[in-house]
Amino acid sequence: MNIVVCVSQVPDTTTKIAIGADGKTIEKSGVKFILNPYDEYAIEEGLQLKEKFGGTVTALTVGNDSSKDILRTALAMGADKAVLISDSVNSDTFAIASSIADYAKTVAPDIIILGRQSIDYDSFAMASMVGELMNLPSISMVSSWTINGTSITAERDIEGGKEVIETSLPCVISAQKGLNNPRYPKLPDIMKAKSKPIDAVAGASVPARVMTVSMELPQTQRRGIILNDSEHDITELVRLLHEDAKVI
Amino acid sequence: MAIHGCDYMGIYDLLSPEEKMVQESVSDFVDNEVLPIIEKHYQAGTFPMHLAEKMAELGVFGITLPQEYGCAGANNVCYGLAMQELERGDSAVRSFASVQSSLVMYPIYTYGSEEIRRKWLPKLASVQAIGCFGLTEPDFGSNPSGMITNAVKIDGGYLLNGAKMWITNGTLADVAVVWAKFEGKVRGFLVEKGMKGFTAPEMKGKHSLRASVTSELVFQDVEIPEENVLNVEGLRGPLSCLTQARYGISWGAIGAALACYESSLNYAKSRIQFDKPIASFQLVQEKLVYMLNEITKAQLLCYHLGRLKDAGTMRPQQVSMAKRNNVDIAIQIARIARDLHGANGILDEYPIMRHANNLESVRTYEGTHDIHTLILGADITGIQAFS
Numbered sequence: 001m002n003i004v005v006c007v008s009q010v011p012d013t014t015t016k017i018a019i020g021a022d023g024k025t026i027e028k029s030g031v032k033f034i035l036n037p038y039d040e041y042a043i044e045e046g047l048q049l050k051e052k053f054g055g056t057v058t059a060l061t062v063g064n065d066s067s068k069d070i071l072r073t074a075l076a077m078g079a080d081k082a083v084l085i086s087d088s089v090n091s092d093t094f095a096i097a098s099s100i101a102d103y104a105k106t107v108a109p110d111i112i113i114l115g116r117q118s119i120d121y122d123s124f125a126m127a128s129m130v131g132e133l134m135n136l137p138s139i140s141m142v143s144s145w146t147i148n149g150t151s152i153t154a155e156r157d158i159e160g161g162k163e164v165i166e167t168s169l170p171c172v173i174s175a176q177k178g179l180n181n182p183r184y185p186k187l188p189d190i191m192k193a194k195s196k197p198i199d200a201v202a203g204a205s206v207p208a209r210v211m212t213v214s215m216e217l218p219q220t221q222r223r224g225i226i227l228n229d230s231e232h233d234i235t236e237l238v239r240l241l242h243e244d245a246k247v248i
Numbered sequence: 249m250a251i252h253g254c255d256y257m258g259i260y261d262l263l264s265p266e267e268k269m270v271q272e273s274v275s276d277f278v279d280n281e282v283l284p285i286i287e288k289h290y291q292a293g294t295f296p297m298h299l300a301e302k303m304a305e306l307g308v309f310g311i312t313l314p315q316e317y318g319c320a321g322a323n324n325v326c327y328g329l330a331m332q333e334l335e336r337g338d339s340a341v342r343s344f345a346s347v348q349s350s351l352v353m354y355p356i357y358t359y360g361s362e363e364i365r366r367k368w369l370p371k372l373a374s375v376q377a378i379g380c381f382g383l384t385e386p387d388f389g390s391n392p393s394g395m396i397t398n399a400v401k402i403d404g405g406y407l408l409n410g411a412k413m414w415i416t417n418g419t420l421a422d423v424a425v426v427w428a429k430f431e432g433k434v435r436g437f438l439v440e441k442g443m444k445g446f447t448a449p450e451m452k453g454k455h456s457l458r459a460s461v462t463s464e465l466v467f468q469d470v471e472i473p474e475e476n477v478l479n480v481e482g483l484r485g486p487l488s489c490l491t492q493a494r495y496g497i498s499w500g501a502i503g504a505a506l507a508c509y510e511s512s513l514n515y516a517k518s519r520i521q522f523d524k525p526i527a528s529f530q531l532v533q534e535k536l537v538y539m540l541n542e543i544t545k546a547q548l549l550c551y552h553l554g555r556l557k558d559a560g561t562m563r564p565q566q567v568s569m570a571k572r573n574n575v576d577i578a579i580q581i582a583r584i585a586r587d588l589h590g591a592n593g594i595l596d597e598y599p600i601m602r603h604a605n606n607l608e609s610v611r612t613y614e615g616t617h618d619i620h621t622l623i624l625g626a627d628i629t630g631i632q633a634f635s
Binding site: 032068069072073076184185186187188189190191192193194246247 | 260265266268269270273274276277305306307308311315318319320321322326330514518520
């Protein structure tokens with residue numbers, strides 16, 4: 001099975017984000033970047049597919065030299081090879097999806113797996129766009145699935161419930177949290193990853209279709225929360241005191 | 249994977265991609281596998297055996313040894329970072345890895361025949377076999393050259409007699425690297441579980457390193473085959489192993505200190521007294537800054553020591569400095585953290601008292617604080633104060 005996993009580099013969740021001088025981008029200096037947490041589920045799913053059906057796992061990202069770190073993480077987890085597609089400075093989700101699709105067409109994968117969202121810009125659009133651009137079916141937010149021959153039955157989270165969807169390979173899916181337990185890169189595999197190839201590919205020269213006009217940090221304001229006396233509210237109160245106020 | 253730990257001087261940026269990944273991977277492992285269960289084992293006085301298998305799967309045993317023996321083939325900075333993260337979990341977990349890697353796999357790799365390497369290293373890396381290291385005796389701790397345990401030549405091998413004490417993993421071990429005198433010279437012998445006359449009773453009643461198994465080793469006319477003798481003579485054999493382990497301890501102590509500092513910082517910001525977080529008070533800030541300052545110096549010491557070790561220019565005395573300093577500041581930080589947490593500092597809800605108690609052992613084993621002081625003293629004055 002020819003498996004392509006798309007990964008992206010995002011600021012570490014503990015990083016304090018600052019807006020850049022242009023008011024349209026985040027200030028990158030001093031920010032630590034990590035592999036997008038949802039992409040860990042995507043990589044793990046790719047590796048499990050390979051273990052079950054054989055084949056190769058290619059980790060792919062659209063970015064620059066600094067993105068190599070996350071590709072190395074994917075290689076250390078067990079991906080066979082990695083592809084770094086160069087990114088243009090002003091690319092939007094569509095431009096990046098076009099780069100992925102252009103490359104993916106050349107390798108004709110059986111399946112493309114992504115994380116359900118990148119936790120930086122949260123567009124949630126990548127899996128659908130890549131599917132459309134490649135004329136492949138796509139299923140987003142997959143929380144469990146089975147493959148039987150070339151047919152796929154996937155369960156996805158929807159508001160307040162689950163939805164079961166069928167389609168067939170080749171296709172694009174995005175991974176929801178809980179799809180699997182991503183493995184830790186093993187220390188010997190981290191060392192072996194050094195000798196695995198990272199291919200450089202030129203990105204699609206597709207102009208951005210949307211433009212960021214401005215960016216600002218959320219306003220922090222003190223506000224009260226009114227809860228009632230239902231069991232759910234009590235649970236929520238405990239959660240808020242524990243997780244937000246951190247007083248219990 | 250979140251990047252773990254306080255890094256005030258940006259040392260993380262000096263690490264190679266592989267070194268960063270090793271730290272992150274072991275850090276995640278500790279957060280997910282060690283921290284949720286370690287307090288229970290500490291209280292019960294049991295070693296979490298399932299963790300040994302998971303650590304083997306992660307690849308932390310014999311981390312610097314070649315991949316052909318089932319090891320990671322990583323550099324010494326990776327080794328240090330892994331030890332730091334493991335000890336952020338608990339000194340017992342790091343001790344298990346130190347003994348297996350530095351005190352058992354290292355001498356087998358360095359002084360063992362190819363046959364012995366092939367026989368033991370893959371099993372030790374995958375923890376199908378557990379190892380221990382016997383140097384200290386009931387009456388010979390800081391002065392190992394006085395050891396009583398001895399071997400005499402017999403047909404086809406040696407006959408071993410004596411006793412060792414304070415042996416981490418002794419009762420669990422499938423193979424013991426035992427140092428004994430033969431014709432007045434210290435030699436290393438591999439004693440295997442089940443050999444007639446070899447017993448390893450567990451020592452009980454510890455208030456420290458409670459999640460680690462500590463044992464005595466007793467040898468009564470144990471027959472050791474010729475091929476189980478290591479190819480090294482004199483104290484330089486065991487001391488070279490101790491240099492490896494002390495190097496790992498230097499890093500490990502930073503992990504224990506980090507756990508105490510991070511808990512203290514969080515506690516100080518959330519604990520309200522006199523209507524404000526205790527972090528608002530100057531005396532509390534001073535404590536936190538002391539911790540940060542000492543941790544940062546310890547990190548820089550270890551980082552540089554690791555680079556020297558990888559370059560092959562590290563001297564054992566430099567390891568003494570790092571072990572002495574880092575364990576000392578870790579124990580000071582643990583004690584201050586206990587103070588800062590008030591009464592809560594004695595509870596198992598916080599890692600403080602566990603680390604504070606563990607570090608009492610770490611301060612003493614692998615060369616006591618005072619012995620390392622005298623090693624450094626001898627190095628700079630040219631005068632040995634302990635002979």
